[in-house]
Amino acid sequence: MGSLIITNPIIWADVPDISVIRVGTAYYMVSTSMHSMPGCPIMKSDNLQYWTIVNYVYDTLEDNDAHNLLDGIGIYGKGSWAANLRYHNGLYYVCFSCNDMKQFYVFRTADIENGQWERTVFQGVYHDPSLLFDEERVYVLHGNGNIYITELMSDVSAIKLGGVNQLLLETEHKGIMLRCEGCHAYKLNGYYYLFFIEWPNTGNRRRRQLCYRSRGLLGPYEHKVILDDDLGYRNHGIAQGGIVDTPTNEWYAVLFQDHDAVGRIPIVQPLSWVEDWPVIGMDGKALLAFKAQLPSTNPISLVQSDEFEYSENKLILNWQWNHNPDNRLWSVTARWGWLRLQTGNISKNVLFSRNTLTQRTEGPACIGITMLDVSHMRPGDHAGLVALQNQFGTVGVQITENGERQVAMCVKRGECDEETVEKHSFEGSLIYLKIHFDFENSVDMANFYFSSNGEDWKKIGSPLKMLYTLDHFMGYRIGLFNYATRHVGGHADFDYFHFVCKGADDDKWHIQH
Numbered sequence: 001m002g003s004l005i006i007t008n009p010i011i012w013a014d015v016p017d018i019s020v021i022r023v024g025t026a027y028y029m030v031s032t033s034m035h036s037m038p039g040c041p042i043m044k045s046d047n048l049q050y051w052t053i054v055n056y057v058y059d060t061l062e063d064n065d066a067h068n069l070l071d072g073i074g075i076y077g078k079g080s081w082a083a084n085l086r087y088h089n090g091l092y093y094v095c096f097s098c099n100d101m102k103q104f105y106v107f108r109t110a111d112i113e114n115g116q117w118e119r120t121v122f123q124g125v126y127h128d129p130s131l132l133f134d135e136e137r138v139y140v141l142h143g144n145g146n147i148y149i150t151e152l153m154s155d156v157s158a159i160k161l162g163g164v165n166q167l168l169l170e171t172e173h174k175g176i177m178l179r180c181e182g183c184h185a186y187k188l189n190g191y192y193y194l195f196f197i198e199w200p201n202t203g204n205r206r207r208r209q210l211c212y213r214s215r216g217l218l219g220p221y222e223h224k225v226i227l228d229d230d231l232g233y234r235n236h237g238i239a240q241g242g243i244v245d246t247p248t249n250e251w252y253a254v255l256f257q258d259h260d261a262v263g264r265i266p267i268v269q270p271l272s273w274v275e276d277w278p279v280i281g282m283d284g285k286a287l288l289a290f291k292a293q294l295p296s297t298n299p300i301s302l303v304q305s306d307e308f309e310y311s312e313n314k315l316i317l318n319w320q321w322n323h324n325p326d327n328r329l330w331s332v333t334a335r336w337g338w339l340r341l342q343t344g345n346i347s348k349n350v351l352f353s354r355n356t357l358t359q360r361t362e363g364p365a366c367i368g369i370t371m372l373d374v375s376h377m378r379p380g381d382h383a384g385l386v387a388l389q390n391q392f393g394t395v396g397v398q399i400t401e402n403g404e405r406q407v408a409m410c411v412k413r414g415e416c417d418e419e420t421v422e423k424h425s426f427e428g429s430l431i432y433l434k435i436h437f438d439f440e441n442s443v444d445m446a447n448f449y450f451s452s453n454g455e456d457w458k459k460i461g462s463p464l465k466m467l468y469t470l471d472h473f474m475g476y477r478i479g480l481f482n483y484a485t486r487h488v489g490g491h492a493d494f495d496y497f498h499f500v501c502k503g504a505d506d507d508k509w510h511i512q513h
């Protein structure tokens with residue numbers, strides 16, 4: 001089996017609302033994806049430390065103006081929430097609710113890495129759901145504060161008529177700002193275990209992890225706080241997630257922690273059992289690092305560089321579009337070794353630009369670099385790199401009404417419209433662009449650069465103070481964009497995307513291939 005040192009965070013990037021299972025020796029994880037498409041990434045690991053994306057549950061969730069970013073609003077902070085992953089009798093299941101559609105979705109497949117997913121839709125929101133397979137019966141537990149249980153048909157195709165469908169328990173409310181949610185349900189050791197997050201407004205006043213247990217499915221339940229710790233980070237509690245075992249019967253909790261602008265990052269902790277209660281960490285404290293009896297593998301980043309050298313119009317799985325893409329208007333085969341983004345509708349700023357192609361950012365610091373060919377952009381077009389959240393920053397090229405090219409740095413702060421901070425005339429057709437993200441010690445600053453040769457960089461505009469805002473509910477992403485403000489039909493070509501990340505352990509810069 002071997003051993004390795006698990007170091008937290010296991011991924012210093014936005015991977016929230018995680019749900020992990022083990023099948024054989026492989027661990028699989030799903031995460032919330034909201035307005036990013038394709039959605040519900042399926043990640044795989046051999047050791048809980050290093051993860052790679054192997055599939056998505058869906059390419060697009062719905063086809064309407066909001067999901068297509070054509071209604072002037074979009075689905076920022078909506079879409080899929082708190083997906084739950086389970087394996088039962090040879091099938092993999094993912095379920096979640098979509099707040100903007102007010103629907104509950106269940107997907108299933110026999111091949112989690114390569115298969116197509118069969119979809120079932122239920123009306124109504126089942127908040128933060130967890131599937132529970134109990135022999136031949138299956139339930140979904142859901143809710144915030146008041147936790148409900150709803151029995152489904154054994155094939156999870158519909159609500160079971162005459163089955164269990166009731167309030168299961170009322171969680172604590174006195175001194176609690178955010179009552180229990182984020183349910184992960186298990187049947188183990190002759191008990192039913194329900195894991196929740198809650199946020200008290202007394203005591204430490206931070207998110208914490210609870211466990212409810214009962215000998216009977218319908219109760220009565222008793223409960224304990226099983227982790228109340230922040231790993232020394234700004235009183236941001238580690239909570240919300242589930243548990244998983246190894247083939248040798250060791251147990252781990254996989255939770256997440258709010259880390260400001262970079263997003264919500266996953267944390268793994270050792271778990272033991274004391275009198276049939278789960279105990280997380282050591283002596284009530286979470287561990288930054290610990291030895292685990294798991295196989296050692298080579299490190300891998302969830303964010304990857306891309307030379308855009310494809311034989312077919314299919315991107316590596318690390319990329320996600322901001323909302324549904326218009327697949328008529330992008331290509332990695334029209335020009336070998338380049339990503340082409342063509343304009344197809346008028347947008348007022350990058351938040352409403354279709355076909356913005358994004359990846360996560362990573363801490364403690366990272367850099368994204370691209371080379372852009374602006375030869376075929378039209379008056380009013382704007383293309384470049386974006387640090388994407390509600391309060392965004394861009395560096396790129398704008399084409400004026402008379403066809404002049406200008407390199408510009410733009411920001412959106414608060415509820416204000418986009419503001420051009422600095423711009424200069426640019427004579428060439430090729431330009432290099434760079435954004436430097438610094439998340440270390442909650443600095444949360446981004447700086448923007450351009451170059452005519454890829455070696456001599458000029459800083460432009462002002463640093464962007466990155467803020468994690470709940471209207472997007474997502475950590476900052478880096479994206480490639482091109483949109484029109486006057487005339488559609490132009491296109492911008494990107495030669496590559498290079499991503500360099502600072503190592504949390506060695507303080508060195510590593511290019512991610």
